[in-house]
Amino acid sequence: MTTVKICGLRTEEHALAALEAGADFLGFIFAPSRRQVQPETVATIVAAVRAAPGGDRIRCVGVFVNESAERMVEIARIAGLDALQLSGDEPIAILDTLRQLAPDLEVIKALRLTGSDDEVPWLDAPVSIRLLIDAHVPGSYGGAGVVGDWQQAAQLARQRQVLLAGGLHPGNVAQAIAEVQPWGVDVSSGVETEGTKDSAKIRSFIATVRAIETS
Numbered sequence: 054m055t056t057v058k059i060c061g062l063r064t065e066e067h068a069l070a071a072l073e074a075g076a077d078f079l080g081f082i083f084a085p086s087r088r089q090v091q092p093e094t095v096a097t098i099v100a101a102v103r104a105a106p107g108g109d110r111i112r113c114v115g116v117f118v119n120e121s122a123e124r125m126v127e128i129a130r131i132a133g134l135d136a137l138q139l140s141g142d143e144p145i146a147i148l149d150t151l152r153q154l155a156p157d158l159e160v161i162k163a164l165r166l167t168g169s170d171d172e173v174p175w176l177d178a179p180v181s182i183r184l185l186i187d188a189h190v191p192g193s194y195g196g197a198g199v200v201g202d203w204q205q206a207a208q209l210a211r212q213r214q215v216l217l218a219g220g221l222h223p224g225n226v227a228q229a230i231a232e233v234q235p236w237g238v239d240v241s242s243g244v245e246t247e248g249t250k251d252s253a254k255i256r257s258f259i260a261t262v263r264a265i266e267t268s
Contacts, residue, residue, distance in 0.1 A: 055230055055262050056237030058216060059244065059255055060116065061088035065101045070252035072102055072111055074259040077237070079111060080138065083128055084118035087248065088241070095132035103133075114138050114161065122150040129158055136161060138185065145174040148182070161185050161216065166205045180213050185239060188219035200225070207233045223257040227265055238262060 059071040060080030068079055079102065081095045082088045095115075102108045112135040117125050119141035129137060136159035137151070143162070151160060162175050163185040175184065186209065188201035200220030209215050214236035221229055222243030229238065244254040 054266055055235070056216070057259050057262050058114065058237060058239040059241075059258075060114075060218075060239055061086075061241035061245075062098070062250060063088060063090050063094075064250070065098045067250040067252060067255065068098045068102050069105055070255050071259070072105055072108060074256045075263060076255075076259055077112065078114050078136075080114045080116055080239070080241070081132065081134075082116045084116060084120070084140065092128045092131040095134075099133040112136055112159070116140055119143060122147050122154060126151070126155045126158070129155065135159060138163060140185075142171060144171070145178060148178070159183070163187050163218070166202060166209075176209075183214050183216060183236070184209065185216040185218055186235075203229060203232050206235065210235045221258075223254060223261050226258060226261050230262065230265055
């Protein structure tokens with residue numbers, strides 16, 4: 054079954070819509086962004102999700118950009134997160150600190166497959182570190198709504214668990230899954246209307262993914 058992550062959530066309404074539609078991961082952005090949320094706000098949202106039917110199965114992810122390990126773990130504890138997504142230029146050495154501070158937190162590393170030397174260690178990281186493959190957009194650390202290189206992503210997906218991100222929406226996610234065959238898909242701007250999450254689009258995105266599995 055393809056894992057679905059709905060990212061950039063800011064309200065209880067949209068988080069619950071994602072849960073009810075069958076999402077597996079909920080993403081909350083703590084880096085400077087128009088989608089940025091405060092840890093205390095996320096704590097309230099996560100509590101509502103956990104209290105809802107099926108809320109105990111979902112994984113809540115904090116998205117960070119070039120943040121210290123100590124601060125990420127602090128926010129994770131306040132917000133009630135299950136995983137950390139590193140979406141900046143973090144060195145792989147940060148894993149050692151995270152393992153010492155919070156061995157219970159899953160780590161996801163976002164890469165853009167630019168061919169840079171900094172990405173090589175992450176491509177060779179333990180398979181327990183899931184890789185999120187996003188589009189390369191100069192000056193952006195994600196959420197730009199641009200489709201990435203599916204061919205490169207497909208090559209990597211044959212080797213390890215990959216979350217595919219970048220420009221996905223209800224209209225192209227089926228094609229993306231067919232071409233890349235990722236472990237999971239990640240969407241943010243593709244389920245928004247005028248910059249705000251849209252519950253109907255969230256439901257449509259997830260329904261499209263689930264329909265592939267039953268066809």
